[in-house]
Amino acid sequence: MVRVTDTDWSTDLAGTGGYADVNGINLYYERYGAGRPLVLLHGGLGSGEMFGPVLPLLAATHEVITVDLQGHGRTADVDRPLSLDAMAADVAALIDHLGLGQADLAGYSLGGGVAMHVAANHPAKVGKLVMASAWLRTDSIYPEMRAMQGQVSAAAAEFMVDTPMYQLYQKVAPRPEDFGRLLDKIGDFMRQGIDFTEKVSSLTVPTMVVGADADQVPPTAFMEIFGLLDGGKRDGGWTGEGRPAGGHALAILPGVTHYSIFSSPLFAAVILDFLDR
Template sequence: MGRLNGDYVRTVTSTEWTAEASGTGGYADVNGINLYYERHGAGRPLILLHGGLGSGEMFGPVLTQLAAAHEVITVDLQGHGRTADIDRPITLDDMAADIAALIDHLGLDRPDVVGYSLGGGVAMHVAANHPAHVGKLVLASVYLTPDAVYPELRAMQGQVNAAAAEYMVDTPMYQLYQKVAPRPEDFPRLLDKIGAWMMQSFDYTDKLRGLAVPTMIVGADADQVPPSVFAEMFTLLDGGQRDGGWTNEGRPAGGHALAVLPGLTHYSIFASPLFGTAVLSFLAS
């Protein structure tokens, strides 16, 4: 078990995180949680949601890239970063409700929502459960069923729990948590909750198929799942069914899009300028 936990840690921390200078930060008391957020740049609002065990800082140079065209609002999800955990399990529905409540708290009018990995699952649930709160949607490195993940990685995910904390002391995720978390001693508790969430059975096919906002599916060409998974998700949004045509008449009627980014992995896509460029292009289209 120890060896597998160590292997998983080395896998998920293969990319160093670059923390950007803080924007204007604050807390919103919503749904019984004191949710931390930061505002960067100016322009059409964009909610940016991080991956599991991360925080807003993990987006590194992409934050600067996006904030040149948008007011980017990063959020530290339940139990992550500067947002202290509360007495409830980690679920996408609950965290999506937190984001919808934050949008109301900030008085935003249908901001675009961009989420990566865990944050992508939250973003999907915001758009599915609270469609009036979302303009456009970007889902990065998201999958719909657990069996989409490569089997060897799925086995390692099953060993994420409090006992893995000792293997993570030299990782950027642990070090950042210790630096910014209101209760640094809660890190093992976060591992337990993330591990329990990852091992649940789920199928978000109907959630994706029912989305009523323009959505872009984004993945790395060497992600946690085969690239074909992202193409299949695009198909659920009426993508890839016909020739797009000279004037885009054959593209999905909902304005949906697909981007598989070259030379990247699940652990580098969130900090790549290619990701920022794809997001900006889709939101401006």
């Protein structure tokens, strides 16, 4: 979940928007720029607008597709719980709907989990994967943050009216009154225990793990994911011969938090370096 205030996510970059009827959901997306396709997946309670500050950097060399996941932004909710597998299937179907064949994926927080599930469940549709500010297990997150997430429900809506998440939802959602419903579903999702060790270990696409140096989990949590991808086990060598065989990478970004990493120029810089390497 994103927790920020007084934030401007707007962009002057011109794009085209549309809906894709996939898997029983009317999924909203926007397209910017041209080049190798890159699908961006936002965090919980956010939308594609979260990436507004970095869109010009990414779209200068790539076709960028932002997606509003189930119940978020301009995508109305449907009668199913929030599930990483289901939302990953939506994104995979969108790649087909747009005729992309294959796309790179970059997801942040909730979107990072969705992106990882797309890559694990539908690897033929994914070129490279960027998994940002997402973690392996329930016990990865700081205990005080876990306690706060356990309290998320519709009852919290009245305390969020001054946040950009609430204000954007009221502006763009097909049913603005569903914000409390979204909070209930996000709360239920976060209260579930998770362990994605096997899922991450099964990844076959080149993957970059990204985290903030002051994230909701310690930097060692991102190092643990990298370790499952054969990273951090030996010297890389003069010519990179000791790097992970799958082309995987790790980036811990300085001076950012879980609530600012997705709009940082550093985030765009490491994505472009990884995708274009």
